[in-house]
Amino acid sequence: MEMKAYLSELGRAVDSYLARCLHDSNVPPMLLEAMEYSLLAGGKRLRPALCLVWAEMFGARRDDILPAAAALECVHTYSLIHDDLPAMDNDDLRRGKPSSHKQFGEALAILAGDGLLTEAFGLLLSTKAPAEQVLQAGQRLALAAGVSGMVGGQTLDMQWTGQGQITLDDVSRMQDLKTGAMLQASCECGVILAGGTKADVQRASNYGIHIGRAFQIADDILDVTGDAKTMGKPAGSDEDKGKITYPSLIGVGPSREQAERFRDLAVQALEGLAGPQADFLRELAAYVVTRAS
């Protein structure tokens, strides 16, 4: 199957699961509406797709892994809602729609984010796999999403925005925490839940961290060169906010070379793996560097 068709198929499976996974008679309707507004707003579903593909490569059934895949998207969505808040990046638009606090007010946006993060763990822990594996995946998610991962990265991003003495190494470390850790954990959780060996988990880890770097640099290049309509957000917003990125430090051309280098390292991590899942992961690595939105 071609990569984009496979990605769409996975996206549909994830979307259909996401559309029902938060429904419970005890959830206040307004809160459910706010969570689903952001969760079901589209998006590439990259994290769930990575988790599912790595899991399928090691023999797991898609339906068994969907709760974990959905959990990864819930964590990603919560992080977008909180990052958009006025006290953080103060973004009014997300995926072409008003951001959560613009639509529902700040209080509900904070609560929707808190809710999605909490439900993520509930979902992941309900994954159909041996308890030891589910536990290990849950620990992996907590580490990647937490203060030594995504939350830590967002803190550094806030702290460093507008500062003058940030190096390329600093930016790389910050992006590894903010974006890379969750992409890496998405790959690892797939293998862990499928019962792969430690060596398999390490492969997934190597692939994930490098595709994460390629992805983030490509994202920062797009912010400079991209088309607002295709992206669903204004171009040049990083520069307006004083964000330090690869392109702001070394320019677009050298940044693209770095993204391609990380893409190659991601592909290297797949050495010796064959079949439709490995093909997908190779094509995906190329795609994240060349995509237009």
Place this chain on the structure above:
Amino acid sequence: MEMKAYLSELGRAVDSYLARCLHDSNVPPMLLEAMEYSLLAGGKRLRPALCLVWAEMFGARRDDILPAAAALECVHTYSLIHDDLPAMDNDDLRRGKPSSHKQFGEALAILAGDGLLTEAFGLLLSTKAPAEQVLQAGQRLALAAGVSGMVGGQTLDMQWTGQGQITLDDVSRMQDLKTGAMLQASCECGVILAGGTKADVQRASNYGIHIGRAFQIADDILDVTGDAKTMGKPAGSDEDKGKITYPSLIGVGPSREQAERFRDLAVQALEGLAGPQADFLRELAAYVVTRAS
């Protein structure tokens, strides 16, 4: 041992664990400082104590359960930080000190809360107990802290504040979600992690929900009658904010009777249980109704 001495001993064990559990070389120092500012600000450590005592009653070793107990306190602390935010309850003081956003700014307060919630799951999932039991405790925590529990309760509280047509049943339901669910889960997690039977978990559940109700009503009475200095926050703040509570709906005297009724139901759930832990839980139920802060 007398109840208060037992509670202090548990509090010291929890405090000493909390003071080291977030340290990791990858955590940005400012974020760690903000999390520990709120986490180590004292407090009764009621949730960890409930978890530890129920676990010890069913034969677990305290040291094995401390990560889970700490997790419960992390969730509680995160909820206080986010509830205090300007968009939510807009409280400048917490436990006699500036609230997190007053001390560190809103962005870091949001991130400290997000971090504590995420680390809570990491901690709980590292508890030394059979994987199946840890998994079940993790699911229990997610349910109690999430949108059918604490986050849902806070949403209703925000929605209903200043509204006229809220009944006593509404208030009771909201408080069960906002406060009761986590106290209940604290008791249940102790029994689950100790390997108790389903009937034992049900006892803990009954005790927890009723002590939660007694606790919350007593808290609302204190807000009306209490001394600002003893409480570390201004008295009468619920009324100023238009919060609907037991005392605001039925007055202080009848509210106290309700609190005592729930205390009696909590004690009933302990029927047939003997030993220092059961004695502690009985005395604790009496204490939450009569305490001054």
